[in-house]
Amino acid sequence: MYNIVIYLYLIGVAIASLFNEKVKKMWRGERQTIKLLREQVDPTAKYVWFHAASLGEFEQGRPLMERLRELHPEYKILLTFFSPSGYEVRKDYKGADIVCYLPLDTIRNSRRFLRTVRPVMAFFIKYEFWYNYFHILQHRGVPVYSVSCIFRKNQIFFRWYGKQYARVLRCVTKFFVQNKESQQLLHSIGIDASEVVGDTRFDRVLQIRDAAKQLPIVEAFRGNRKTFVAGSSWGPDEDIFIRYFNEHPDWQLIIAPHVISEEHLQQIMSKLNRKTVRYTQTSPEEAANAQCLIIDCFGLLSSIYNYGDVAYVGGGFGVGIHNVLEAAVWNMPVFFGPNNKHFQEAHWLLQSKGGIEISSYNDFKAQMDAFVASPELIKERGIVAGRVVEKHTGATQKVIDACW
Secondary structure, eight states: OHHHHHHHHHHHHHHHTTTOHHHHHHHHHHHHHHHHHHHHOOTTSEEEEEEESSHHHHHHHHHHHHHHHHHOTTEEEEEEESSHHHHHHHTTOTTSSEEEEOOOSOHHHHHHHHHHHOOSEEEEETTOOOHHHHHHHHHTTOOEEEEEEOOOTTSGGGSGGGTTGGGGGGGOSEEEESSHHHHHHHHHTTOOOEEEOOOTHHHHHHHHHHTOOOOHHHHHHHTTSOEEEEEEEOHHHHHHHHHHHHTOTTSEEEEEESSOOHHHHHHHHHHOOSOEEEGGGOOHHHHTTOSEEEOOSSSOHHHHGGGOSEEEEOOTTTTOOOOSHHHHTTSOOEEEOSOOTTOHHHHHHHHHTSEEEOSSHHHHHHHHHHHHHOHHHHHHHHHHHHHHHHHTOOHHHHHHHHHO
């Protein structure tokens, strides 16, 4: 049944590639993978294979790859992606020796891929469980590790109708899970090769913090004024915090939207009733006299959080919140929307009161009014947010120690 579904999906992707540029990139990239590998693979080298579906999973796997490179330079690293949003951004990543798409999980693709690379071990990040790749890796005696994975009882593996597909989990040499609940769910279906190590993203945000860029424009914009940073925001998020800060010009507002298109940027600017500048079109002198700074480029958000007092991370009124840890690591309270239930880090932030969930403008206004009235409350909530990050670091080294 699985292989029938995969072949039907393959046909669907081929058709969709005729009409969608993103799908076309993925389709073309997957078809070129074997040719690329035959050109680049060193047959005398030992490859450790890391697979990340997209950019978020890459960030989870990155500290592990970089730690491996540091401790065991005798290995070469192969990094594969499924999504163009990951591959197109990180195809030039210097921490891997080869970066490419992973061909879809057909039996033929799996055999050709593994015959070409011959990895000595494989790491799959978070939710990646590929039936044919896993079974062939197991047949070849290649250790397979699942890193930063998290399981929930409503997943197919734990349903009566998912027993056959759940066999893929038995191909995994060891699971490095994020929490005890995931370990217990695996145990309930007879899988005991697991260890609770946490999430490698906590290690990654510490790396990012330590490598933060100094941004003269943002520094001049902030000055000595209280500053609110909204990162990865969408329209529903912006409707809430822009309304509030239009009425509080004494606070500086930085907006780094998730979608940086001219149409979206113009929508944001149309909602603002304050002097606004765009990052790529301003200078430190001009920014110092503005009240709102719109970040109209990529790659700066993790450093920009350093200049904030309070943060808002978007996505919680849509498919799910974006990376709240990048903000919390700077010791500041973090707002986010209601769609956060599948994010362990959000749960920990809420428990500590370093995170604030909102469902409406009134929720946001009530908490921001409390922050405006009490700067000490901002500091207090920020400190506990930072402690959440510090408390849950160390997963990377635990994985390294267990595998080598």
